[in-house]
Amino acid sequence: MRxxxxxxxxxxxxxxxxxxxxxSARGYNIETLNVAPTLDETVSRLTLVTHxxxxxxxxxxxxxxxxxxxxxxxxxxxxxxxERGMLMLKVIDAGDLLKAAKAAGAKIIDxxxxxxxxxxxxxxxxxxxxxxxxxxxxxxxxxxxxGPVGMRRGSKGFVV
Amino acid sequence: MQxxxxxxxxECLKRxxxxxxxxxxxGAVLPIYDAIFQQSHFKHILVRHEQAALHAANGYARVSGxxxxxxxxxxxxxxxxxxxxxxxxxxxxxxxxxxxxxPLPMIGTDAFQEADIVGITxxxxxxxxxxxxxxxxxxxxxxxxxxATTGRPGSVVVDIPKDLGFAKCxxxxxxxxxMRSYQPKTSGHAGQxxxxxxxxxxxxxxxxxxxxxxMNARGSAALLKTLAHQLNAPVTNTLMGLGGIxxxxxxxxxxLGMHGTYEANMAVSHCDLLVxxxxxxxxxxxxxxxxFAPDAxxxxxxxxxxxxxxxxxxxxxxxxxxxxxxQQILDELSHQGGVPDLEALKLWxxxxxxxxxxxxxxxEQSEEGPIKPQTVxxxxxxxxxxxxxxxxxxxxxxxxxxxxxxxxxxxxxxxxGGLGTMGYGLPAAVGAAMAAPNExxxxxxxxxxIQMCIQELATAYQYRQKIVVVLLNNAYMGMVRQWQExxxxxxxxxxxxxxxxxxxxxxxxxxxxxxxxxTLDELDKALEVAFGSQESFVFIDVAxxxxxxxxxxxxxxxxxxxxxxx
Ligand SMILES: Cc1ncc(C[n+]2csc(CCOP(=O)(O)OP(=O)(O)O)c2C)c(N)n1
Ligand SMILES: [Mg+2]
Numbered sequence: 001m002r003x004x005x006x007x008x009x010x011x012x013x014x015x016x017x018x019x020x021x022x023x024s025a026r027g028y029n030i031e032t033l034n035v036a037p038t039l040d041e042t043v044s045r046l047t048l049v050t051h052x053x054x055x056x057x058x059x060x061x062x063x064x065x066x067x068x069x070x071x072x073x074x075x076x077x078x079x080x081x082x083e084r085g086m087l088m089l090k091v092i093d094a095g096d097l098l099k100a101a102k103a104a105g106a107k108i109i110d111x112x113x114x115x116x117x118x119x120x121x122x123x124x125x126x127x128x129x130x131x132x133x134x135x136x137x138x139x140x141x142x143x144x145x146x147g148p149v150g151m152r153r154g155s156k157g158f159v160v
Numbered sequence: 161m162q163x164x165x166x167x168x169x170x171e172c173l174k175r176x177x178x179x180x181x182x183x184x185x186x187g188a189v190l191p192i193y194d195a196i197f198q199q200s201h202f203k204h205i206l207v208r209h210e211q212a213a214l215h216a217a218n219g220y221a222r223v224s225g226x227x228x229x230x231x232x233x234x235x236x237x238x239x240x241x242x243x244x245x246x247x248x249x250x251x252x253x254x255x256x257x258x259x260x261x262x263p264l265p266m267i268g269t270d271a272f273q274e275a276d277i278v279g280i281t282x283x284x285x286x287x288x289x290x291x292x293x294x295x296x297x298x299x300x301x302x303x304x305x306x307x308a309t310t311g312r313p314g315s316v317v318v319d320i321p322k323d324l325g326f327a328k329c330x331x332x333x334x335x336x337x338x339m340r341s342y343q344p345k346t347s348g349h350a351g352q353x354x355x356x357x358x359x360x361x362x363x364x365x366x367x368x369x370x371x372x373x374x375m376n377a378r379g380s381a382a383l384l385k386t387l388a389h390q391l392n393a394p395v396t397n398t399l400m401g402l403g404g405i406x407x408x409x410x411x412x413x414x415x416l417g418m419h420g421t422y423e424a425n426m427a428v429s430h431c432d433l434l435v436x437x438x439x440x441x442x443x444x445x446x447x448x449x450x451x452f453a454p455d456a457x458x459x460x461x462x463x464x465x466x467x468x469x470x471x472x473x474x475x476x477x478x479x480x481x482x483x484x485x486x487q488q489i490l491d492e493l494s495h496q497g498g499v500p501d502l503e504a505l506k507l508w509x510x511x512x513x514x515x516x517x518x519x520x521x522x523x524e525q526s527e528e529g530p531i532k533p534q535t536v537x538x539x540x541x542x543x544x545x546x547x548x549x550x551x552x553x554x555x556x557x558x559x560x561x562x563x564x565x566x567x568x569x570x571x572x573x574x575x576x577g578g579l580g581t582m583g584y585g586l587p588a589a590v591g592a593a594m595a596a597p598n599e600x601x602x603x604x605x606x607x608x609x610i611q612m613c614i615q616e617l618a619t620a621y622q623y624r625q626k627i628v629v630v631l632l633n634n635a636y637m638g639m640v641r642q643w644q645e646x647x648x649x650x651x652x653x654x655x656x657x658x659x660x661x662x663x664x665x666x667x668x669x670x671x672x673x674x675x676x677x678x679t680l681d682e683l684d685k686a687l688e689v690a691f692g693s694q695e696s697f698v699f700i701d702v703a704x705x706x707x708x709x710x711x712x713x714x715x716x717x718x719x720x721x722x723x724x725x726x
Contacts, residue, residue: 010341014290018282025283055469062466068287068307071341160340 002031003057003077004150006158007046010069011037015044018067028052028060032085032147043071043160047083047149071160076150083148087121087128090141097139104131116141124148163331165294165324166195169258172301174201175333178229180220180594181205182213186233187273188260191325193231205594205623208615210237212587214244214315215613218253219591222574223549225378227309228255228591234262234322235273239280243581245315246284250578251400252372252464254313256304263323264292277319286314294327299334306337311344312464313376344463348480348488356435356459356476357492363433364504365455366393369416372400372577373438373462374570377483381570384437385409386490392505394512396424398439400577403567407546413512414521417445418714419559422520425712425720427512428453435459438482441471442578451719461485520712520725521563529679530705533557533632536683537564540602540630543687548600549574549592553585553609556638559710561604583612586629590616593625600691603629607660608637614666620697621671628690629699631663634706642709667699678703 009015016035023030031049038045050060057075064073089106091097098117102108106119121131125148132143152158163171169192173181180203185193196204207213210232217228228248232241238259248255262271278290287307289300300318308316360366368388374380381404388395388411395405396416405412414421416428425447428434434456439445446452452472460467460474461482468477478485525535537560540548546566551574552558558575567573574592576584585603592601610631620627640655664674675690677683677700690698714723 014278017279021282059466059470066464066466068339068342 001051001053001057001077003050003052003075004081004083004148005048005050005061005064005073005075006150007048007064007070008038008072008158008160009044009046010071011042011044012069015069018069019046019048019064022063022067026059026063028056034147034149040160047147049147072158074158076152080153081150082153083124083150084122085125085128085146085148087132087143087145089119089121089132089135089143091117091119091135092139092141093117094139097135101135104134106131161331162328164191164195165297165320165327166191168294168297168331169301169320169325170195170199170201171331172298172333173229174199176301176305177226178202179226181229181231182207182216182220182591183231184210184213184233184237186237186260188234188262188322189231189237189258189325191322192258192260192320195325203594204231205590205619207587207590207619209613210240211243211583212590212613212616212619214241214248214255214257215581215584215587216591216594217255217257218244218248218251219551219574219588220595221253221255221591222375223571223592224595225571227305228253229258230255231258232260233273234260234277235275238277238319239275242281242284243579243583245281245317247576247579247581247584248315249285251576252313252376253315254308255315256308257315257317259317259319261290261319261321264321265323267321277317281317284315285317288317288319290319291321291324294324294329297324298332302334302337303339306339307342311342312467345479346481346484348461348478348485350488352476352478353485353488353492356478357489357496359433359457359459359476360391360393360435360493361496361498361500364501365431365508366391366433366435366500367427367431367456368393368395368435368437369398369428369439370395370401370404370437371398371439373482374401374404377438377481380483380486381405383483383486383490387486390490390493391500392502392509393500394427396420396428398442398445398577399562399575401439402562402573403570406568407566408568413516415562416720417442418447418716419563419710419712420714421563422518422712422723422725423512423515425714425723426515429719429721430511431456433457433459435461437461437486438463440464440467443471446471447714447718447720447722451721518725527680531677531680531683531702533560533634533704533708534564535680536630536632536702536704537561537604539683539687541565543691544600544602548572548602549589549596551575551585551588551592551601551603553605553612554580554582554639555606555609556634556642556708556710557604557606557632560632582609585609586613586616586620586627589627590619590623590625593620593623593627601625601627603627605629605631606638607631607633607635607657610663617667617670617672617697617699624695625697626694627697629667629697631699631701632704633660633663633701634704634708635660636706639710641707645709646715663699663701667697672697672699674699674701676701676703
């Protein structure tokens, strides 16, 4: 099963290596990982997407918590939650590709007419997938995609 | 007050109550060694190899109950220490290792004796630090000791660049360590404790299974014994847990697992309630997982949540310090005022006594020899009245020591359980001797293992430690030979030594007393010399039956109740 785990860590050097190292040492997989400092700059927030059965996910959560700089871990998969990821897509400017991208909800952030354009698309992972699939692969020059960031719905916050 | 980093190091160790450290100097730690030279708060024991510094600190920690401390230089000094770091971490022994590092501006330049120690030791430690500002040093040292000694203890590395030893700043001692990201749980959940006690009183075939957690929670062995007696329940110990209950207590059924007793393994296989106390269901304990304790409800008490339901699903997990949780259980037991099911327990003990009658540790010793390794262990027990601190290396001799010495108390059996590190025994004894200078200390070792850290005889001699090394010399890597005999059709690939040194002479060369014992008579005489009034270490090279195997045995992948008796 796919699980989305949000993590708050001390914003100190080497934390990311500790998390990545934990996953490789114990043979867990990381599908995507997103990190950035929070409003409180001593804290970073991660969103990690992984796969595993319940037993493995339980271990992953415990092992993450066991890392000294990890402050809080929450598996938001089973909660009502939102996920958003971003895609930047560089496309050959041909036919009505640009029009189609706009119609699909992408923002055009760079454009050299008749040469190429860069579309920015934000959405739930499935939406990003769908958008990407909608563009004829032959015309795609390059794609750069983030893993999703996630948050529970409701007024309660996931903070230190 | 302004202090250099090196002075801060000394001051912090003093304030942490450190009395002895084990180390080996080198370029990157010279400023610190200079400060050590000028202080008198703690002793520095000079080992002969950095791995040994870590094992010695480990042995010291286990006997003293304090944190082990070591100091090594950058690059090769630190890489030599890695086995010891991994060893202490696997066995949950508090051990802080300070490593020198090249000066800050040179980090990342592939400088002379530079190694990325924080990177290399990340998965061999509980945590590690690279100190980047001299102002951070005191806090980091404080946190290192805090992390190493609390929760599930382990090893911690503090990597200190050489220039920080000279750099100056105001010394500020952090009175408290409060880490928001690290708050180990100590007491067990009250509701879970209630449920556990109810289950214990209801059980018809209860079984207590305790491990190294009892050693780490000082004083908890007495609570374990009280619980066993109040419940009239049998107790088995893991290798790390031996001494958790006196070997001659009638509730003790011996060690369990691969080389455990028949009664312990059968009892685990047939119990209806298994209470795990500070143990982690290691594969050497459980045998084939899907056949492990098939009828049992499992209560798992552990300070480390990751140990719970990792290998065996716990029906009732209790996260907390083993000592505190045991006390909570005893309090709840007297509060509920219940009595266990005496009728059922009578039948349970009848069954256990039947299994016991098999005498699975039995062996035959003929008068004329060869000397059986088991005999040696039993003789050492006799002459030390079971009061020695025993360390071992890894192999058959380790299992025989575990099976046959018989421990009366906790903290007397020092062995590398988790990592299984050959070379652990002698340096661990050196550390133990610093913690308990007036107690008899015995190293049971093998002809292969001893050669992995034999240089520590020089350390033992330098500090006039009266360690007794008992070498069960079978001229084989016995444990490897046993597996080759049993699982590889006796193809003894590289497990035989035809070039063993004369160990007695070697011991003499190191300054100690070396004795060779080929007969039972010679063995008795050698033991008398060793435990008489010696001024140095004594090394007894005992020629034992070469092809003796360790039994009983649960072959890898088999279930506990499928054990081979002989
Ligand atoms: C550092 C290390 N290398 C290899 C092993 C694998 N190993 C386990 S037991 C053993 C043989 C030990 O022989 P010896 O010390 O003579 O003890 P015996 O089994 O004969 O009593 C070996 C090689 C190990 N445990 N540790
Ligand atoms: Mg041997």
